[in-house]
Amino acid sequence: MSSSPPKTETMTLLFWAGMAALLFANLDSLRQVPQSTAIGALLIGVACMYPVYLWCAGRVQGLPVFPFFSLTYLWTFCLPLLSGNLNVWSYSPEAHLKAALTTVLFLVSGTVVWLQIVGTPQTIKKPFRALxxxxxxxxxxxxxxxxxxxxxxxxxxxxxxxxxxxxxxxxxxxxxxxxxxxxxxxxxxxxxxxxxxxxxxxxxxxxxxxxxxxxxxxxxxxxxxxxxxxxxxxxxxxxxxxxxxxxxxxxxxxxxxxxxxxxxxxxxxxxxxxxxxxxxxxxxxxxxxxxANKNRVPQRWEKIEEKESFVERSSVIHMLMMAQAKIPEPFPFLGGKTYAIIPGLIVPRALNPHKLRSHEGTHMLNIHVQRQTYEQTLKTTIAWGLLPEAYANFGYFGCAFIGGILGAFYGVITLAAIGTPPFSARMMFCVLVMSLALASTEWTAGVYAATLFQSSVPIVGIKYAFMKIYRPQFSPRSPGLTASGQPLYPYLVQPKPRERAAPGQTPSPRPGGVPLGRG
Incomplete structure (x- = not known):
């Protein structure tokens, strides 16, 4: 078995060093919180960091779109259980564990589907556009x-x-x-x-x-x-x-x-x-x-939320706890109402002057559980996130299903960009989706879809107005090279294929990473 490339080994070491530092920094909190809370935090931590490990270890190729998405659940769902967030500690340790298991269900569902897609990259055969x-x-x-x-x-x-x-x-x-x-x-x-x-x-x-x-x-x-x-x-x-x-x-x-x-x-x-x-x-x-402010006592004009730490401000898990405490009793599941408005949110306001607000799905959720009145939503937006929204609509089935949908979406986008140059339309769209994966911690599906659509328009315009079409050609002996051994396209590198197993042996589950070539 061939050894991993040195850069992959470096990334793996950095991953484990980071995990050790993270565990050491939160060791006292793990000991102080109730056992149910500590177990929940550890389970979320493992579920959200496993895709990151796979990418760092070179087990999957392409940009780490889904790993970045799962990573956001570290500071939005895992670490808040170990912080002094009053929103989190207004719920019992049993509610913490219940929310943690729901989060794990969501992440595991997405990870399984994502791995099935990105674990089998194919040789690029179709033409692609690139600058x-x-x-x-x-x-x-x-x-x-x-x-x-x-x-x-x-x-x-x-x-x-x-x-x-x-x-x-x-x-x-x-x-x-x-x-x-x-x-x-x-x-x-x-x-x-x-x-x-x-x-x-x-x-x-x-x-x-x-x-x-x-x-x-x-x-x-x-x-x-x-x-x-x-x-x-x-x-x-x-x-x-x-x-x-x-x-x-x-x-x-x-x-x-x-x-x-x-x-x-x-x-x-x-x-x-x-x-x-x-x-x-x-x-x-x-x-x-x-x-001068490092050790100063806060003034009375400072808001409480401004004194919170990054993890406390980033917490979304308490919204899931609230949803689980109020739905399906005393309030019923929404049954997909916040997803039904997505097509209307994508239509530009110039074509539909009466278009709903982009955060309409968020407002529907808050009004449904009587967290806000309609008038209050005109002034303040209380964020939910994709996972609490999924539970509010369809319960545990919705959490698993939406997790799988996101895993499939991120996997397909990643797979399409593997082997293409940095300035190809596929790679640029993949970068866009990865940025949204990082930014979508507090978004509902409607905000996500509207933002993705609007942000994709410039890429589509550049694709058809300025990008040149490249048609991959391969020699019989060495795919991606000319008969003389030179690259057909200097920056095009094909994904590493799966190793064929000998009779009676199991094939390698995931290929190693392959860097892109020089531009």
Whole structure:
């Protein structure tokens, strides 16, 4: 049996090191919480991290779309059971275990279906569309820079673009900028992009993160930072040490000072705007608050939710507990009502002026269990998530079924992109779906479908307007190579086929990972 590639071994070691650190950090909490709660947390942890392990160990190929999706259940369903979240501890340990087992059912269902699909990649035979690498590098670097300019436009309070046009422009630029950050960081991790372009991309990325943070929405900046780090790791199977240290020591500490900045500049009688030349003084003031605020007692004007930790704010498992406590008694199952509105949410508002709100499914759930009135939903949205929504509609069957549907969807998208170049339509759509898998922790199915449809439009436009059709051709002796042994397409690498077993032997269950070639 051949040994794993060194990069795969490195990722496996990093996975186990991370798991050991995670377990050590939460060991005291596991000992202090009731046994039922601790067992539930451990079961969710195993279920959500197993797909991540399979990808790190090279047992599955392609982008880790489903592993990233399952990973989000670590901080939304697993760790909240070990935190001091009052929403979670308003329910009994028995309710914790019941919700945990439901979560495991959901994740296991998705994992089984996903593995059946991605475990058998096929040789690419159908034509596919892709951008020329050099051109695509330049276009997406420009989009990342445009994203930074758009942030300056909003934070600086600039005008000049009509509101209706701005909404369209903003959606296109943000979508392509987000996509560009991932694809370019992925290529930088592979070291398949010229060094000069890597430096230019890094400058544009830093500008995008800084301008996003200037609006005092630190979550957006952290999302861009983590997206670029994850893409780099996926592409190169190694950590970007310098970039990681910069983010940890320069970006994360700002969290301690954001409440003072928001209180000072958001609660005034007029809106406060920051111009690019004011950024140094702006971040210096913010950094000062952050350093002084580490051990300070919170003021009375600070909201309780602002003092919560990341895990406490990210918790969604308490919504599942609430659903299980109220459904089917005293409130009945919804029977798919929140899914029935999805087709109408996909239709653009320009074609349907009376289109429902994108969070209409979320509002239906809150009204159904009397968490909110209709009037209250006009001002506040209380998030649910895909799993609690599935239970509210169809109970345990819905949890297993929706988990399987998501596993199949993520598996098919992953399989279609395996072996294609980074700037192919298949790979770009796969990246988009993976980003939504990370962002969908609090979404209902309607929000997910509407966001996916809207975000796919630019990719479809680029696909048919600018992408060239490539038709894979294979020589009889060596698929993917010409008769002289040269690659037909420099960046096209076919998926590794299954090893054929000898008579009486069981075939290898999953193929090892194969990196994409240079662009």
């Amino acid at each position: 020329k690498t050099d051109t695509a590098d330049n276009v997406f670097i420009s989009m990342v820079a445009a994203g930074a300019f758009l942030n300056m436009y909003v934070v600086g309070g600039w005008s000049g673009i009509p509101d209706k046009l701005f909404t369209i422009v903003r959606g296109i630029i943000l979508g392509l900028s987000f996509l560009g950050i991932f694809v370019l960081a992925y290529r930088a991790g592979q070291n398949s992009m010229p060094r000069t372009k890597q430096y230019i991309f890094f400058i544009a990325l830093v500008a995008n993160i800084v301008t996003a943070a200037a609006g005092l929405i630190l979550k957006t900046a952290l999302t861009l930072f983590l997206l670029s780090v994850m893409a780099y790791v996926i592409g190169g199977k190694r950590l970007p040490i310098l970039g990681l240290l910069m983010g940890i020591f320069l970006l994360l500490p700002l969290h301690h000072g954001k409440h003072e900045m928001r209180h000072k500049y958001w609660e005034g009688p007029t809106a406060h705007y920051v111009q690019p030349w004011q950024y140094p003084a702006w971040f210096q003031e913010w950094w000062g608050y952050a350093q």
